[in-house]
Each structure stands twice: as structure tokens, then as C-alpha cells.
Amino acid sequence: MRWINSIIIIAILALGSWSTLLAQGDLPSGQVDIVKSFEARLAEANRVEVKPVLPALDTSTRRLQYTVVPKDIAVEYLPPKIRPLAFRTEQPPAVYDGYLRLGGGLPSAFYGEFSYDLTKNEAFDLGVDLFRHSANNTNQVENQRFNNTKLGLDGTYYFEQGFAVQGNVGYHNRGIYYYGYNEINDELDTAKYTFEPDQVMQRFSTVDLGLDLFNGQRTVGDFNYRAGVDLYLLNDEYAARENGLLLTIEATKWFAEQHPLSVVLRTDFTAYKDTTKQSLNNFHLEPSYTYHGDMFQVKVGLNLTSNNDKYSIFPDIEASANIIEGVVTAFVGATGNLRKNNLRSLSEYNPFIRTRVRIRNTRFTEYYGGVRGNIIGATYNAQIGYTQADNLALFQLNDPFDSIPRFNVLYDTANIVTIKGSIILPLFEGLELTGSITQNIFSLEREEKPWHLPSTTISAGARYTNPEQQFSLRADLFLENGVPYRT
Structure with missing residues (x-):
């Protein structure tokens, strides 16, 4: 029954709409009469603010296990084209099997040094070294001359187990001639002497042997x-x-x-x-x-x-x-040690000694401080130190009236203040200048002065090396103050 009423209502509404459409058929096309403008107004409302709230974090630990099923997939592709790319690399430094150093000086001085590696085996090294330095000023001072010769052979064998054995054998011959006797005679107004070279010759011959065992790897x-x-x-x-x-x-x-x-x-x-x-x-x-x-x-x-x-x-x-x-x-820093004053060390410093010497230790302790570094390419080092030395070796003429002057060795306790500095200054590629200066201030316990020990030492030099590192030229200048001596 209810659905019959719904059908009747729908039919009445449809007839009403149709009659309205028929009633507007007399309006001109393209024209619309606006009877009243429409203005939309919203009623007042209260704003409701809603603040979002994050849900609580889930901090529980969960262990997930994934199972990946392996599967082979056939992929077809064209073969790659490999093209080599060239990169510019620096050449490794040249390695030479040996070197030769030659030099000369005044008066009539010769300097020669030669070293050569006889083997080219990674497991075995064998090298030879030769050295010669001599000078002769007999034209100015009678028998003022010397010669210094060294021969050496060294080798190293590297075992597969990781250790190595190194051995060396050397011979050192130093020939010096006592001179200066005529200068002493002039000072003392005594008769002059003259000697043949073999009458005033002193020769020190040394044989060195060495053997080392160390880890080669x-x-x-x-x-x-x-x-x-x-x-x-x-x-x-x-x-x-x-x-x-x-x-x-x-x-x-x-x-x-x-x-x-x-x-x-x-x-x-x-x-x-x-x-x-x-x-x-x-x-x-x-x-x-x-x-x-x-x-x-x-x-x-x-x-x-x-x-x-x-x-x-x-x-x-x-x-x-x-x-x-x-x-x-x-x-x-601070350092100290026992330094031997034996025949070898004393004759290397002053070969004009009488070889009937008393061998002793110099007991020294040194305290030092300074600065070092590099400024605009110049490497420098400046240092001041204080040394306490017991049994410092000094040198005194044996007898001023002796026809051949020789030195005796005497010992004293000394405090030494040392100020020294050095610099290496490269001017341009391959050329560098070097310089150093040392000033020692001695305070002795018994002796008046540090006999025959220099207080001031100055050195300067220049070295040039060609870009291929095949040869170098070097010149050096050494200066010392006049050493004090006691007659």
C-alpha cells in the first residue's frame, strides 16, 4: 500500500515540473531577468581547535626472519667493450749501482770516494767502498802533508726464514807527518832543523771486522x-x-x-x-x-x-x-754517557799526539733545548746546551825544545756552555746553501784554558744536483778560531 502512495507522489511532482517548463516558453531566447541578487551568509559558529597527538612508540624488539629463495634468471646482453684508459704516472726514482765522488782543494789536495754494488740479487748484497784524501803543502811548510786511505767490503745475506746476516771488513791507513818545528825554532830563536819525510812520518793502520745478525723482514x-x-x-x-x-x-x-x-x-x-x-x-x-x-x-x-x-x-x-x-x-732533553779516550779516538781527533797515552773515560752529562723547523723552505736548527764533563781530554806540547813537536794528553774537569745553529736554504731546484756555527764557552777546574780545543767553529757550503740525480757539485768552507796552547 505504501509503495502505491510513493508512485502517486512521484507522478504529481513530474506533472508540476512539466507545467513550469511549458509556462516559460514565452521568454525571449538569450535573455535572463534577475529578480533579486543572491547573497550567501553563513551563520556564526564556534572554532574548535584540534591538536594532533602522536601515537605511542612501539619499543618492543621484534625479530624478523626473511627467506630468500635463490633463483637463476637468464639475462641476455651484448658483450661489453673494454677500452683501456691511459693514465700518466710518475717515473720511479732512478737506482744506481754505484757512485763516484771527486774533489780538490788547496794546498794540493785531492778527495776521492767510490762505492759500487757488485751484486743484483735480492737475497744477497755485496758492495765495495774506496776512499782517498790527501794534501801536500811542503812547498810552504816543510813536511806539512797527510794522506788518508780506506778500503771496505760489506755484504748482507737475507734468509727465507726472515733473518739476515751482515758482515764487513775494512782497512784504514792514516799517514801524517810531524811539522811546525821550524816555526817553534823561530819563536825560540834556536837553530833550525830539517828532516826527511820518513824521519817525521807517523802511520796509523787499522783493521776492522764486523758481523751482525738481525731480522731482515x-x-x-x-x-x-x-x-x-x-x-x-x-x-x-x-x-x-x-x-x-x-x-x-x-x-x-x-x-x-x-x-x-x-x-x-x-x-x-x-x-x-x-x-x-x-x-x-x-x-x-x-x-x-x-x-x-x-x-x-x-x-x-x-x-x-x-x-x-x-x-x-x-x-x-x-x-x-x-x-x-x-x-x-x-x-x-738530557743525555749522558761514558766516552772513551783511547788511542783510536784520540789519534782521530789529534794525530800529532805521542802514542804513549793514558786511556780514560770522559764522563759527561748534557742538558739542552732549542727550536727547529722550516720557514719558507729553509730548514733550521738552533740550540743551547750545558755539559758537565769529567776527564775532558786536552792537548799540550810535550817539550817546546823538542826537535819534533808532539802533544801529550792531559785531563781536566770542565763545564761547557754550547750555542749552535744550522740552516739549509734551497735557492732553486737542485741548488742549496748550508751553514752552521758552534760557540763553546769553557770553564775548567785546574787548567787555565782548554788547550787545543776550538771555541768557535763555522762552516758554509753550497751543493748543486742535476735534475736527473746523476751528479752533484759541492763546495765547503770550514773556519775555526785559533786554539789556545801552552808552551
Whole structure:
């Protein structure tokens, strides 16, 4: 029944709409009469603010397991075209099998040095070294001349097990001639002497032998080791003899590839014979640890020595810090040791000594500080130090009335203030200038002056090396103040 009423209502509405359409048929086409403008107004309403709220975080731990099913997919593609690309690389530095160095000077001086690698085997190295330096000024001063000759042969064999053995043999011949006797005669107003060269010749001949065992490859634990023995036999024209034996054991453990912990054990024996026999035996134990930081470096160690059952402890300390990276580095340190004054060391410093000497140790402790670095390409080093030395070797004329002047060795206790500096200045590629100066201020306990020890030493030089590193030219100038002497 309800649906019949719905049909009747729909039919009445449809007839009404149709009659309205028929009633507007008399309006002109394209014209619309606006009876009243329509203005829409919204009723007042209250604003409702809604603040979003984040849902609570899910902090529970969930373990997800994914199963990937492998599947081979056939992919068809054209073969790639490989085209090599050329890159410019720097040539490795040239390696030469040997070198030859020649030089000359005044008066009538010759300098020659030759070194050559006889083998080209990675497991075995064998090299030979030759050296000759001589000068002759007999035209100005009678018998003022010298010659210095060295011959050496060394070889190293690297075993597959990682260790290596190195051996060397050398011969050193130093020929000097006592001179200056006529100058002393002029000063003392005595009769002049004249001598044939063989009458005033002194010759020191030394044979050196050495053998070392060390790790030829890097070990798994970054541990380096070395055990060595060195022997020398020395004699002169006046029947003086001296033999020396040095035994060395070294061990170094590296931490983080840059912090070494080292221990060195050395036993140094010297036997001297002239009209009497003397011996000088030293023992050294030298532990140290060095730490390298980004802006600083610190070494802490000591040198424990023994001589004739007398023990001494010397410092081995140095600390440095970069004040301005690459420009200024400041450093301070303290070190000390026993330095042997035997026939070999004394004759190398002053070959005009009487070989009937008293061999002793110089016991020294040095404290120093300074700065080093590089400014606009110039490398510099400036340092000041203070040294306490017991048994410092001095040299005194044996007898001013002796026809052939020779020097005796005497010892004194001294305090020494040292100021020194050096610089390396490259002017352009291949050419660099070098210079250094050292000033020593001595304060002695017994002697009036440091006899025959220079207070001021100055050196300057220039070196040019061609771009191919095949040859170099070098010139050096050395100056010292007049040394004090006692007649």
C-alpha cells in the first residue's frame, strides 16, 4: 500500500515540473531577468581547535626472519667493450749501482770516494767502498802533508726464514807527518832543523771486522732484534798497539707501529799496549720508550754504565712539541754517557799526539733545548746546551825544545756552555746553501784554558744536483778560531 502512495507522489511532482517548463516558453531566447541578487551568509559558529597527538612508540624488539629463495634468471646482453684508459704516472726514482765522488782543494789536495754494488740479487748484497784524501803543502811548510786511505767490503745475506746476516771488513791507513818545528825554532830563536819525510812520518793502520745478525723482514709481533760483534786492530809506527771488541744486543718492540720500546746492551773492551799495558772496559744498559703524538713526541730512558765496578746512571730524555705545525718545533732533553779516550779516538781527533797515552773515560752529562723547523723552505736548527764533563781530554806540547813537536794528553774537569745553529736554504731546484756555527764557552777546574780545543767553529757550503740525480757539485768552507796552547 505504501509503495502505491510513493508512485502517486512521484507522478504529481513530474506533472508540476512539466507545467513550469511549458509556462516559460514565452521568454525571449538569450535573455535572463534577475529578480533579486543572491547573497550567501553563513551563520556564526564556534572554532574548535584540534591538536594532533602522536601515537605511542612501539619499543618492543621484534625479530624478523626473511627467506630468500635463490633463483637463476637468464639475462641476455651484448658483450661489453673494454677500452683501456691511459693514465700518466710518475717515473720511479732512478737506482744506481754505484757512485763516484771527486774533489780538490788547496794546498794540493785531492778527495776521492767510490762505492759500487757488485751484486743484483735480492737475497744477497755485496758492495765495495774506496776512499782517498790527501794534501801536500811542503812547498810552504816543510813536511806539512797527510794522506788518508780506506778500503771496505760489506755484504748482507737475507734468509727465507726472515733473518739476515751482515758482515764487513775494512782497512784504514792514516799517514801524517810531524811539522811546525821550524816555526817553534823561530819563536825560540834556536837553530833550525830539517828532516826527511820518513824521519817525521807517523802511520796509523787499522783493521776492522764486523758481523751482525738481525731480522731482515718485519716480524708478526713488530719485534726487531740485532746481535753484533765488532773488532778492530790498531798499530802505529812507534810499536803502539790497541785492540777493541764491542758486543751489542738490541731489541725493539713497536706499539701501534709508531711507539718503540727499546733495550740496548753493550760491552766495550779496549786493550792498549806500549811500554806498559792498559785496559778500559765499559758496560752499558740502555732502555728507552718513545711516544709519538700528533703534536708532540716524548722519549724517556736511561743509560746505566759500569767501569771498574763503578756504576753511573745517565739520563736519556727528550721532549718536543709543534708550536706551529711544520714551522716551529721546540725541544728539550738530557743525555749522558761514558766516552772513551783511547788511542783510536784520540789519534782521530789529534794525530800529532805521542802514542804513549793514558786511556780514560770522559764522563759527561748534557742538558739542552732549542727550536727547529722550516720557514719558507729553509730548514733550521738552533740550540743551547750545558755539559758537565769529567776527564775532558786536552792537548799540550810535550817539550817546546823538542826537535819534533808532539802533544801529550792531559785531563781536566770542565763545564761547557754550547750555542749552535744550522740552516739549509734551497735557492732553486737542485741548488742549496748550508751553514752552521758552534760557540763553546769553557770553564775548567785546574787548567787555565782548554788547550787545543776550538771555541768557535763555522762552516758554509753550497751543493748543486742535476735534475736527473746523476751528479752533484759541492763546495765547503770550514773556519775555526785559533786554539789556545801552552808552551
